[in-house]
Amino acid sequence: MADSSADLDFSGALQRLGERDPNTAAAKAKEQLDSLDGVTLNIAVTGETGAGKSSFINAFRGLNDDDDNSAPTGLTETTKVAAMYTHPTKPNVRLWDLPGIGTPNFKANKFLSEVKFETYDLFIIISSVRFRENDVFLAKEIQKKQKRFYFVRTKIDNDVRSVAKTRKFDEQQVLCTIREDCHRNLKELGNPKVFLISSYDLGKYDFQDLVDTLELDLSENKRFALVQSVPVCSLAMLEKKKKLMEKFIWLAALGSSVGAVVPVPLLSVAIDKTILVAYLVSCHNALGLNEQSLIALSERMNKPLSQLKSAIKSPLPVTLVDKMAIRPRIAMTKTVHVDGKFIANSFINATEAFKSTCSVLRGALNDMINDMKQVLQAAGLDE
Known part of the structure; x- marks a missing residue:
């Protein structure tokens, strides 16, 4: 779990958790995320x-x-x-x-x-x-x-x-x-x-x-x-936080998968948005983009709060997840009744969902990192 997971695919995520069944792996991923938070x-x-x-x-x-x-x-x-x-x-x-x-x-x-x-x-x-x-x-x-x-x-x-x-x-x-x-x-x-x-x-x-x-x-x-x-007080600290958060994107993406392989033909892979919101809110707070952190930074550096807030362009985590366009593809095949055929197609769906979710989370994290760089610059802490 300590290694970078930027290039981890769905099969690799299952293997890392030591599970073959995607649903069991999703539950295990959620459990590990909860363990980290607790x-x-x-x-x-x-x-x-x-x-x-x-x-x-x-x-x-x-x-x-x-x-x-x-x-x-x-x-x-x-x-x-x-x-x-x-x-x-x-x-x-x-x-x-x-x-x-x-x-x-x-x-x-x-x-x-x-x-x-x-x-x-x-x-x-x-x-x-x-x-x-x-x-x-x-x-x-x-x-x-x-x-x-x-x-x-x-x-x-x-x-x-x-x-x-x-x-x-x-x-x-x-x-x-x-x-x-x-x-x-x-x-x-x-x-x-x-x-x-x-x-x-x-x-x-x-x-x-x-x-x-x-x-x-x-x-x-x-x-x-x-x-x-720890507070983000420099670009070096920001980079440290980024590397840490990137390590757990795969867990959030996998843990949010509900019914990764389903027994019902043409049923889409569901996404548990609460897990994604929790992960992104955690990143948002840890980076110091929340209201309380910005107020404290404004007072400490004697910079207008409005100046710091104007540097933030990315949407709030809840808004972002509501707009997430994660649409796992469903194989419209007439051979779903052949033994094992639908299962294979469902695995493809779950793979696509995992890939899409990881991509969205990485993009959201990068946007927040860029925002915080601009906040540090506005506060005079970008040296």
Whole structure:
């Protein structure tokens, strides 16, 4: 299921699912799509108070700090207990804002038991200055439990801005100095990778690299959930999402086939439009073409919402599916009563339906990708 399916034909789709009967294969394809949508990903975000955990969580979810349902931010300790924040369009992707390590409410030696360590798939340890003893302690404890952790140095934009007006300003040198400082404080752990991030401009610095790394470390289903949930903040991220979505077009096309091989002469292959709508809506949301995402992007980049919306030319998923001209051909033959003859013709019908549906879905996805490229350009994020 992980390979590209751009050239997959109907017989190949059946073979990939290990089924000979098209109807059984269609049911299995739908089951796999449901499984992808239902996978749960729990990401814990922790670090010392004021490190920018909440802002990172909001940015990861494509929200601004003052949006509805955003994680509260502030200069003082705002997180008293572990707080779960679901993704706006992928509710099974959950980011957890954990209390600051070493605060009066949570001592480091009790931290893991207090926050129910076993709940999370991975940990992101955040600092806005330098990583300290408590950060190293937590990483060691996570290692003992054989779970993944990642160091993220936030507020990089502030660091760069603070020295940008100096005579010998060199941004790359500033970033290199910050990395070296982080590594010095984490030398007990070997040489862990540190991702430099600005929560207010995910398109810069290391956010793409962080997502690439998380993706490689997750199982395929959780990888799908991760890539779908992160915001499109650059052309590189858009391309990553496109490649992922293309992999599952064949499942949506096959899963939407109802009665692929039917026992009634001249009965057309039916198409379950709800599955196609669900797939396209999922793509639409993941690309950030939905209203909520566009509003957040407009506010973040200080661009008129109307300017971003005017870049979108493709129809909404529901409208598109209603207009889909998928018309499987029916063999008008007089030999339908010959044993096996109608079955063969019906298989041809199903093959044509699969091919047509894949073609329409690929075209729709490409249109949405092109729209999002124009949105990024209108927002000034197309570099």
